[in-house]
Amino acid sequence: MRRSLLFVLLALLPLGLIAAAEVPPALDIPTTEAPTAAPQSLDAERVKRGNAVYDRYCISCHGVEGDGRGYSAPWLDPAPRDFTRGVFKWRSTPSGSLPTNEDLMRTLTVGLFHTNMPSWGVLGERNLRDVVEYLKTFSPAWKEQAPAAPIQIPAEPTNDAVSREKGGEVWTRLACASCHGATGKGDGPSGSTLVDDWGHKILPHDFTRGHYLKCGDRSEDLYRVFMTGMSGTPMPSYAESLSPAEAWSLVHYVQSLVHEEP
Amino acid sequence: MFLAAPFRGVISAVALVLAPALAHALPAFARKTGLACSSCHEVWPRLNDFGQSFRDRGFRLEGGRDAPIEQPGSYWPLAMRTTVGYQWLRQALVATDGGTTTTQTGAFGFTGLDVLSGGTLANKVSYLVTYTPGLTGAGFSQGPQDGDLESAFVGIHDIGGSSWANLRVGKHAIDLPIDEHRSLTLTQGYNVYHFHPQGSAVTYEPGENQTGVEWYGHSDYSRLRYSISVSNENGAPLSGHWVSTPAVWAHLQGTQYVDNDLLAAVTAGVFGMSGWHPTAFQVLTPTEGTAAPVLGTGSSFKAYRRMGAELHLTFLSIVFPLTASAVAFTGSDDAGLIQSGVRDGQFVGGFGELTYTPSLRWTGIVRYEQIRNTQAGSDAAPLATGNLNALTAAIRHTVEMTSRTELAVHLEVSRSAALAADGTAPSTVTGLAGFDFAF
Numbered sequence: 001m002r003r004s005l006l007f008v009l010l011a012l013l014p015l016g017l018i019a020a021a022e023v024p025p026a027l028d029i030p031t032t033e034a035p036t037a038a039p040q041s042l043d044a045e046r047v048k049r050g051n052a053v054y055d056r057y058c059i060s061c062h063g064v065e066g067d068g069r070g071y072s073a074p075w076l077d078p079a080p081r082d083f084t085r086g087v088f089k090w091r092s093t094p095s096g097s098l099p100t101n102e103d104l105m106r107t108l109t110v111g112l113f114h115t116n117m118p119s120w121g122v123l124g125e126r127n128l129r130d131v132v133e134y135l136k137t138f139s140p141a142w143k144e145q146a147p148a149a150p151i152q153i154p155a156e157p158t159n160d161a162v163s164r165e166k167g168g169e170v171w172t173r174l175a176c177a178s179c180h181g182a183t184g185k186g187d188g189p190s191g192s193t194l195v196d197d198w199g200h201k202i203l204p205h206d207f208t209r210g211h212y213l214k215c216g217d218r219s220e221d222l223y224r225v226f227m228t229g230m231s232g233t234p235m236p237s238y239a240e241s242l243s244p245a246e247a248w249s250l251v252h253y254v255q256s257l258v259h260e261e262p
Numbered sequence: 263m264f265l266a267a268p269f270r271g272v273i274s275a276v277a278l279v280l281a282p283a284l285a286h287a288l289p290a291f292a293r294k295t296g297l298a299c300s301s302c303h304e305v306w307p308r309l310n311d312f313g314q315s316f317r318d319r320g321f322r323l324e325g326g327r328d329a330p331i332e333q334p335g336s337y338w339p340l341a342m343r344t345t346v347g348y349q350w351l352r353q354a355l356v357a358t359d360g361g362t363t364t365t366q367t368g369a370f371g372f373t374g375l376d377v378l379s380g381g382t383l384a385n386k387v388s389y390l391v392t393y394t395p396g397l398t399g400a401g402f403s404q405g406p407q408d409g410d411l412e413s414a415f416v417g418i419h420d421i422g423g424s425s426w427a428n429l430r431v432g433k434h435a436i437d438l439p440i441d442e443h444r445s446l447t448l449t450q451g452y453n454v455y456h457f458h459p460q461g462s463a464v465t466y467e468p469g470e471n472q473t474g475v476e477w478y479g480h481s482d483y484s485r486l487r488y489s490i491s492v493s494n495e496n497g498a499p500l501s502g503h504w505v506s507t508p509a510v511w512a513h514l515q516g517t518q519y520v521d522n523d524l525l526a527a528v529t530a531g532v533f534g535m536s537g538w539h540p541t542a543f544q545v546l547t548p549t550e551g552t553a554a555p556v557l558g559t560g561s562s563f564k565a566y567r568r569m570g571a572e573l574h575l576t577f578l579s580i581v582f583p584l585t586a587s588a589v590a591f592t593g594s595d596d597a598g599l600i601q602s603g604v605r606d607g608q609f610v611g612g613f614g615e616l617t618y619t620p621s622l623r624w625t626g627i628v629r630y631e632q633i634r635n636t637q638a639g640s641d642a643a644p645l646a647t648g649n650l651n652a653l654t655a656a657i658r659h660t661v662e663m664t665s666r667t668e669l670a671v672h673l674e675v676s677r678s679a680a681l682a683a684d685g686t687a688p689s690t691v692t693g694l695a696g697f698d699f700a701f
Contacts, residue, residue, distance in 0.1 A: 052581045055622060057312070060298035060665050072296040072665045114326035116296045122315045122483040126521040127581065 039146050043133055050134025053127050061116060066138030068198070076116045079200045086141025087197065089230040090215045092150035095237035100147045104132045112214045151227050153220050154244045159252045167253025170246050174238060179204040184257035197232040210258035222251045290339040291316075292665040294381065295323060299663045304583065305625040306660065306668045306700070307343075307444040308617075311517070311527075311580060315484040320388035320419035320428065321381055329385040339381040345373040345448055345672065347696015355688040362686075373448060373696075376412065388417035390434075413471055426479030433473045437489035437513040439531060439572035439589045440615070442469045446627045449692040450654045450676040452613060453631055454591045459607025459639050460648050461600045464566045465497040466509050466537050472496060474509075485517045501540040501560030509537035515572070519580070526583065527576040534569035541598050564596035570612070587615040600639030607639030611650075625658045643683040652678035658698075669699040 054062075061080040063070040068082035081088070090107055091099040108128045111119035120128060136142035157163060171177065179194065181187040184207035191204045205213065215225055226247050229237030242250070292299050299306050302313030309317065322328040350368040374397060380390035396409035415432030419425075435443050442451050455469030466472075474493025480486065495507035515531030540560025545553040570591040577584040590612040597603035611633030619625045631652040638645040656674035663669075672694065679689035 049579065049581075052579065056300045056581050057297075060301070061296055072298070076296050111323075111325050116325075116327070118295070118297075118323040118325050120312070122312045123580070124519045124521060126519070127579075 039143055042136055042142075046130045046133035047137060049127075050130035050132070053123065053131040054134050057120065057123070058131065066135065072116075078115055078202070079198065080116070082198060083135050083138035085197070085232070086139035087232040089232060091228050091231070092224060093148045093228065094151060094239060095229040095231060097148035098141060098145060100150060101129070101132055103147075103150075104135065105129065108132070110216075113217075115214060151224065151239070153223055154248075156219050156223075156251075157245065157248050159219075159255070163249045163252045164256050165253075166246065167249035167251070167256075170242065170250045171253055174241070174250075179234065180207060184208055184254065194234045196234070202233055207254050207257040208259050219248075219251050219255070222254060223247055226250055290341040290379070290381065291321060294333060294337060294339065296665055298665050299668050300622050303663075304617075305446065305619050305658060306663060306670065308446055309441070309444060311484065314487075315480075318428075318478070318480040318484045318487065319425070320386065320417045321390075322386075322388070322419070328382050330382055339379050341378045341380075341700055342375065343378070343698075343700035344375045345694075345696050345698040346371070347672070347694060349449070349696075350693040352691040353688065354690075355682075355686050378413075383416070386419045388419065390415055390417075415476075424479070425482065428478050428480075430476040430478070433471050434476050434491070435471050436468045436491055436511050437476070437478065437487075437515075437533075438468060439513075439515075439533065439570075439574075440587060443471075446617065446625065446658060447629065447654045447656050447674060447676065448672060448696075448698065449674050449694050450652060450678060453650055453652055453678070454589070454611040454613060454633055457591075457593065457609060457611060457633050457648075457650070459593065459595045459600060459609055459635060460643050461603065461640050462566070462595045462607055463541075463599050463601070464495070464537065464539055464595055466495040466507075466535075466539075466566070468511060468535065468568065470496055472509070472511075474505075485519075487513075487515045489513045495537055495539060498539060499543065499555055499560055500557040501563070502558055503538075503540075503560070503563070506558075506560070507537070507539055509535060511535040523578075525575065525577055526579045527574075529572070529574040529576070531572045532570070533572070534567070536565060536567045538563040538565050539599055562598070564598035566593070566595040566599060568593045582619055582621060584618045585616070587613075587617075589613055589615075595639065597639055602640040602642050604640055605637060607635070608637040609633060609635045609648075622663065623660050625660075627654075627656050627658075629654045644685070646681050646685075647683045649681040650678065652676065667699070667701050669697060672696055672698045 059070055060072045061070045061076060062068055062083065063073065063080075066083035068080040070080060073080050086098060088099045088103070090112070091097065091103050093099060093103065105128055107117070108131070109119060109121045111117050177188050178190045179186075179188045181191065181204070186204040186206035188204060194202050194204065196202045210217070213221065215221055215230075225235070226242065227237060227239045229235055238247070291302070302309060302316055304310040316323065326332070348368060348370050350366075352364065352366045354364045355362045356365045375395060377393045377395070378391070380388070382388050390413045391411065392413035394410050394412050411433060413433055413435065415430045415434045417428065417430045419428045421427035421429065435441065438455065440452065442455055445451055452469060456467045458464055472491060472493035473496070474491060476489055476491040478487070478489040480488075489512065491511040492505070493509050493511075494505065495509050498507040500506045511533070512535065513531060513533040515529060517527055517529040519527045540562060541564050542560070542562035543555030544559040546556050547553040568591065570589060572587070572589045574585055574587045577586070590610070592610045593608065595607045597605050597607070600607050611631070613629055613631035615627065615629040617625065617627045629652075631650070633648075633650040635645050635648055638647075654674065654676035656672065658673075659671045661669045661671060674694045675692070677689060677691045679687040681687050
């Protein structure tokens with residue numbers, strides 16, 4: 001009996017170490033990633049391995065050519081990302097910039113909520129970094145430019161009535177309601193006419209549903225989207241027209257629009 | 263159709279060999295998620311790590327679109343699978359009135375049919391139903407079979423918000439080192455999952471789905487998993503215990519990604535079970551009949567146990583892996599469970615398996631299995647009776663594997679030989695060439 005118990009305990013020891021070593025989904029994107037002055041050449045070995053990862057897991061939606069025309073694409077809403085244009089909705093970098101490696105890793109690791117893009121964190125960091133490298137082969141943009149430095153996100157001020165009131169004023173000034181509607185439900189007068197750069201119909205986000213944002217539902221995620229925009233969509237960057245304090249107020253106002261659970 | 267008795271014997275043997283082969287693979291999941299089958303299957307139907315995680319999470323991607331209400335009304339989670347083709351069978355030392363002979367036959371047919379429905383009933387509630395219809399006068403078996411619900415369970419997931427607390431209730435697959443229901447071989451399963459010491463009354467086989475409850479949990483990426491399954495012993499007479507013929511199976515498995523160019527991952531695990539089988543019943547003897555046990559009166563439980571360990575080395579990459587697996591298994595049945603038993607019946611066994619998937623199209627597999635009795639429960643037969651050697655090799659070419667359908671050309675040959683009480687070792691060689699497909 002004692003020997004059996006010892007056997008089980010010895011077997012459990014490495015398994016405990018495995019559990020401790022498992023890396024949870026990365027939500028925090030480093031904002032200090034150093035920008036590279038020039039485009040980086042691709043790592044051929046990573047590209048080769050990333051090609052294999054892509055063929056197994058990604059090709060059905062994003063297609064052989066990375067153009068978002070995989071065989072499952074016609075049935076998917078929103079449409080899979082077209083990598084050939086080098087345009088990415090979710091970035092920590094300024095509008096018009098390529099995303100950083102960590103941005104792409106974040107999308108792969110966390111997934112995009114309420115889309116067909118799941119979390120691929122199961123595959124492990126090595127495979128995900130390999131496929132990030134491979135994705136860069138689809139667009140010449142990666143040969144022509146380097147990702148800019150991630151935007152800086154200042155510490156969040158207190159979310160109080162004053163901040164929310166200021167945010168409401170910003171909401172009005174920027175005419176957010178024209179797309180997102182007066183109550184933030186995504187039913188603004190322009191909402192039904194919006195299309196993305198690929199001509200796909202696109203709906204403004206319904207903020208009343210609360211914590212179900214594709215690009216993250218934390219305060220800093222909202223701040224980031226306001227200041228970087230969502231390239232390829234009608235959602236612009238307001239980095240030029242908002243001060244950090246105003247952007248935080250807008251975050252607080254948008255968060256106050258939540259009034260129902262989905 | 264009338265068949266000569268010896269031929270019926272041959273065919274029955276084929277049916278037995280093929281019976282556990284068909285299993286779960288659900289194109290319905292791929293249609294729901296848009297993902298290719300290759301996302302979840304190293305090679306269909308074997309799961310890769312992403313597929314294992316999807317299964318552990320209760321057929322959910324956890325991206326906000328798992329609940330049925332998120333799907334178009336036209337989506338209907340149904341799938342089917344079967345294998346059609348030609349099977350060749352050669353058996354040595356087959357008994358006939360004229361003495362033993364070697365038989366050889368071949369037949370066109372199919373292996374059976376699985377009709378599956380699975381998915382979510384609510385955001386954190388899953389289900390799976392697998393119906394295998396009775397197929398009279400058709401298939402390789404050429405004989406009637408009983409229809410059966412191979413699986414029927416409801417799963418409740420992330421209880422208390424933790425992935426370590428999940429529950430399946432109903433007929434479910436036991437968590438095994440390598441899932442026989444997703445075996446890459448079609449003519450021979452994993453014999454050790456079905457082995458019993460000679461003369462044992464025990465009917466519990468971990469390779470068969472069991473009716474009961476499974477409590478299981480897993481880490482975020484299913485690199486560490488555990489499962490505890492409490493079930494009734496399939497086919498055993500009902501006892502007077504509140505769980506008639508209780509059997510408890512436990513499995514703990516961990517995977518570590520190594521991430522170098524040679525060794526990609528290591529998986530290790532331990533498993534074990536204990537079951538209790540009644541050996542005494544009150545009986546009822548009908549007029550001019552023979553005594554029959556009265557259901558619900560079983561008592562004098564005797565125990566049987568299985569335990570073992572597993573090691574899987576994944577070489578090259580987890581994407582297109584070369585996997586070497588070794589599973590060791592021991593078993594012991596109490597003397598009271600063995601006909602004319604004077605001591606516990608014990609055995610050791612296991613298998614080694616090499617699987618290589620160099621691309622999405624090709625997979626090769628070789629498996630060698632050996633089982634040895636280490637202690638005979640009775641003196642009625644030699645210790646070695648039932649000792650088994652089996653070798654199986656298969657090549658599988660996937661023709662189509664999209665988010666809609668799966669189609670593979672399957673070529674396989676297997677040989678097994680089990681020692682008989684007279685010291686001979688009748689062998690069976692089976693060849694199969696066919697199309698394995700699911701929709």
